Amino acid sequence: MLFNSFEFLFVFLPIVLFGFFLISRRSATLAAGWLALASVVFYGWWNWRFVPLLIGSIAVNYVMGITIARAEGSARTRIFAFAVAADLLALAYFKYANLLVTSLNAIVDTHVGALNIVLPLGISFFTFTQIAYLADVFERKAREPRLVHYALFVSYFPHLIAGPILHHHEMMPQFAAARTYRPQPNRILVGTVMFVLGLAKKVLIADNLAPYANAVFAAPDHPSLLVAWGGVLAYALQIYFDFSGYSDMAIGLSLLFGIRLPLNFNSPYKATSIIDFWRRWHMTLSRFLRDYLYVPLGGNRKGETRRYVNLMTTMVLGGLWHGAGWNFAIWGALHGLYLTINHLWRRLFGHLGPQARGGRIASVALTFLAVNVAWVFFRAPDVATGRQLLSGMFGLHGVSLPAGLVAFEPLRRALEWIGVDAFLGGGRQFVMTYLWVLFAGAIAFFTPNSQQIARRFSPALASASVERVYALRLRFDWRWATGLGLLAGLSLLSLSSPTEFLYFQF
Numbered sequence: 351m352l353f354n355s356f357e358f359l360f361v362f363l364p365i366v367l368f369g370f371f372l373i374s375r376r377s378a379t380l381a382a383g384w385l386a387l388a389s390v391v392f393y394g395w396w397n398w399r400f401v402p403l404l405i406g407s408i409a410v411n412y413v414m415g416i417t418i419a420r421a422e423g424s425a426r427t428r429i430f431a432f433a434v435a436a437d438l439l440a441l442a443y444f445k446y447a448n449l450l451v452t453s454l455n456a457i458v459d460t461h462v463g464a465l466n467i468v469l470p471l472g473i474s475f476f477t478f479t480q481i482a483y484l485a486d487v488f489e490r491k492a493r494e495p496r497l498v499h500y501a502l503f504v505s506y507f508p509h510l511i512a513g514p515i516l517h518h519h520e521m522m523p524q525f526a527a528a529r530t531y532r533p534q535p536n537r538i539l540v541g542t543v544m545f546v547l548g549l550a551k552k553v554l555i556a557d558n559l560a561p562y563a564n565a566v567f568a569a570p571d572h573p574s575l576l577v578a579w580g581g582v583l584a585y586a587l588q589i590y591f592d593f594s595g596y597s598d599m600a601i602g603l604s605l606l607f608g609i610r611l612p613l614n615f616n617s618p619y620k621a622t623s624i625i626d627f628w629r630r631w632h633m634t635l636s637r638f639l640r641d642y643l644y645v646p647l648g649g650n651r652k653g654e655t656r657r658y659v660n661l662m663t664t665m666v667l668g669g670l671w672h673g674a675g676w677n678f679a680i681w682g683a684l685h686g687l688y689l690t691i692n693h694l695w696r697r698l699f700g701h702l703g704p705q706a707r708g709g710r711i712a713s714v715a716l717t718f719l720a721v722n723v724a725w726v727f728f729r730a731p732d733v734a735t736g737r738q739l740l741s742g743m744f745g746l747h748g749v750s751l752p753a754g755l756v757a758f759e760p761l762r763r764a765l766e767w768i769g770v771d772a773f774l775g776g777g778r779q780f781v782m783t784y785l786w787v788l789f790a791g792a793i794a795f796f797t798p799n800s801q802q803i804a805r806r807f808s809p810a811l812a813s814a815s816v817e818r819v820y821a822l823r824l825r826f827d828w829r830w831a832t833g834l835g836l837l838a839g840l841s842l843l844s845l846s847s848p849t850e851f852l853y854f855q856f
Contacts, residue, residue: 351392351395351396352849352850352851353548353549353552353596353599353600353603353851354549354552354553354599354841354845354849355845356845359842359845362388362391362392362395363603363606366384366385366388367606367607369384369388370384370385370388370607371532371533374532378526379496379498382498382499382502382525383498383502385502385506385507385607386498386501386502386505386506388507389502389505389506389507389510390404390405390505392507392510393471393472393505393507393510393511396471397468397470397471400470400471403440403470403473404470404476404504404505407437407440407476407477407480407504408476408480408500408501408504408505410433410436411433411437411480411483411484411504412494412497412500412501414429414432414433414436414484415433415483415484415487415493415494415500416495417429418430418433418484418487418488419487419490419493426488427488430484430485430487430488433484434481434484434485437477437480437481437484438477438481440473440477441473441474441477443467444467444469444470444473445469445473445474445674446670446674447467448466448467448674449674449675449676453676471511472510472511472512474671475509475510475511475512475513475515476504476505476510478515478635478638478671479503479504479515479516480504481642482515482516482517482518482638482641482642483503483518485642486517486518486519491518491519492518492519492522494518494522499522499525499526502525503516503518503521503522503525506521506604507603508599508600508601508603508604508611509600509604509611511851511853512593512596512600512851512853513597513600513614513632513634513635513853514597514600514611514612514613514614514633514634515634515635515637515638516611516612516634517612520612520811521609524608524609524610525609532608533608534608536807537605537606537608538605538606539826540602540605540804540807540809540824541601541602541603541604541605541606541809542602542606542834543602543804543824543830543834544598544599544601544602544605544800544804544809545598545599545602545603545606546602546834546837546838546841547595547598547602547800547803547834547837548594548595548596548597548598548599548600548601548602548800549595549599549837549838549841550595550837550838550840550841551591551592551594551595551598552591552592552595552596552599552851553595553841553844553845554837554840554841554844555587555591555595555789555790555793556587556588556589556590556591556592556595557844557849558786559584559585559587559588559591559786559787559790560588560849562580562581562584562779562782562783562786563581563582563584563585563588563729565581565779566578566580566581566582566584566739567581567585567729567730567731567735567739570730570735570738570739570742571738572738572742572747573738573739573742573747574742574747574748574749574750574771574773575742575743575744575745575747575748575749576749576750576751576780577742577750577776577780578739578742578743578747579743580780580783580784580787581739581783582722582725582726582729582739582743583722583787583791584783584786584787585725585729586619586721586722586725587786587787587790587791587794588852589725589729589852590618590619590790590794591790591794592851592852592853593615593632593851593852593853594615594799594800595851596851596853597614597615598615598800600614601613601809601810602809605809610808610809610810610811611810611811612633612634612810612811612812613633613801613810613811613812614632614633614634615630615631615632615633615799616629616630616633616799616801617630617794617799617802618630618631618721619714619718619721619794619795620714620794620795621714621717622710622713622714622717623692623713623717624685624688624689624691624692624717624720624721625689625692625693625696626717627717627721628685628689635668635671639664639665639667639668640664643663643664643667643668644660644661644664647660647663647664648660654697657693658690658693658694661686661689661690661693662683662686662687662690663686664686665682665683665685665686665689666679666682666683666686667682668682668685669681669682669683669685670682672728675732676733677727677728677730677731677732677733677736678727678728680727680733680736681724681725681727681728684720684723684724684727685724688720688724714795722743723740723743726739726740726743748769748771749769749770749771750770750771750772750773751765751770751771751772751773751780752772752773752774752775752776752777752780752781753772753773753774753775753777754777755777755780755781756770756772797822798822803822803823803824804824805823806823806824807824
């Protein structure tokens with residue numbers, strides 16, 4: 351089920367919300383159970399055959415958590431290792447078995463048939479959430495004896511499909527606190543605002559950018575410089591508003607129930623470095639990779655060389671977490687390389703940080719350029735397509751404009767003299783691509799994000815950083831009511847053919 355669908359907005363959500371507050375009058379535990387049951391229904395709406403997988407994963411990890419908590423010594427370590435290995439094997443089967451078979455066929459010239467395994471929605475998110483929980487139990491930082499609360503922690507529908515990745519210590523106190531199970535007008539109002547802003551980002555911006563990105567990535571045969579950059583920028587902004595929209599909608603939905611989720615998205619294209627980018631993009635995944643992969647590998651405790659090896663390993667595995675393809679591994683490797691260069695630069699020239707306005711703008715531009723180069727492989731269906739687009743972005747296929755834009759003969763000749771060719775057709779698509787890029791880019795770079803707009807109401811568990819003081823702040827007045835009403839109306843008119851969120855496939 352999609353957040354941006356009529357059945358969710360007008361059937362599922364009202365029933366779940368009404369039932370939740372009605373049941374909570376009798377018992378907070380029953381209310382948690384109702385919400386967990388609703389989350390399983392939400393998950394099974396797409397494909398009910400994967401519901402046993404979700405329930406089985408919850409049951410096994412719950413039992414493993416109790417067993418780890420009770421064990422001592424080496425037995426504790428063995429049980430923990432077994433539980434994590436079981437989670438990773440299940441994830442590897444569904445997510446990477448097809449990649450393993452195709453890679454094996456290519457390397458050793460075998461002819462093993464494709465497995466055609468369907469990837470269950472959200473398996474990466476609920477698996478990583480439970481691995482983090484088991485690690486915290488092993489370190490004696492967490493323990494959850496209540497099955498209903500553990501099931502809700504894992505399956506909670508606002509985060510289940512595309513994150514954020516939850517920590518036990520963030521959510522369990524909220525699930526256990528009876529006061530959060532009473533309607534709170536302020537949270538319901540702020541939650542509605544966050545949901546409407548997220549829905550508008552998804553259906554009014556991201557979905558309108560999608561056709562222009564898809565057109566370039568679907569036919570990348572020797573794209574010229576401007577065509578290639580148009581498609582890549584369109585995708586960069588599509589995934590930005592798609593993921594930002596989902597994150598806002600998840601936070602808003604959770605607030606309706608009186609529960610705050612961790613912040614997961616904080617204007618990453620305003621980052622002044624790749625280090626800063628990963629503190630802003632998919633923040634809970636960055637936290638997971640740092641705490642449960644980078645640090646256990648040794649982090650920066652075993653010398654500079656080992657530090658950079660650990661960084662590269664973490665990011666390559668993070669890339670493969672996003673998808674079972676070598677293009678995702680390249681994307682992760684590029685970010686590992688970027689982070690290595692960034693840390694080396696800080697070590698050698700840390701005193702030359704972007705203090706002045708010009709230095710800050712240059713840092714943001716360089717970071718955004720590097721991120722876009724990596725996005726090519728993230729979006730491309732295969733490595734060969736990514737290489738074609740990348741070569742176009744660096745001008746290796748020349749520079750050309752639609753013939754309709756250079757119909758004025760003197761202009762055409764002048765452009766030809768400097769090496770700019772003209773091609774027939776595609777003029778409208780070219781112009782619309784850049785108009786949408788300019789519109790979406792202006793919002794991404796020059797306006798506050800949703801968390802900053804609603805900052806004084808603390809919609810998420812962490813406050814968004816404020817690079818500057820913005821005049822646009824949420825107020826409960828007629829102007830905001832009118833604006834949000836228009837946004838909601840336009841968004842609803844765009845729901846005739848709802849599209850999936852991009853992170854659903856990861």
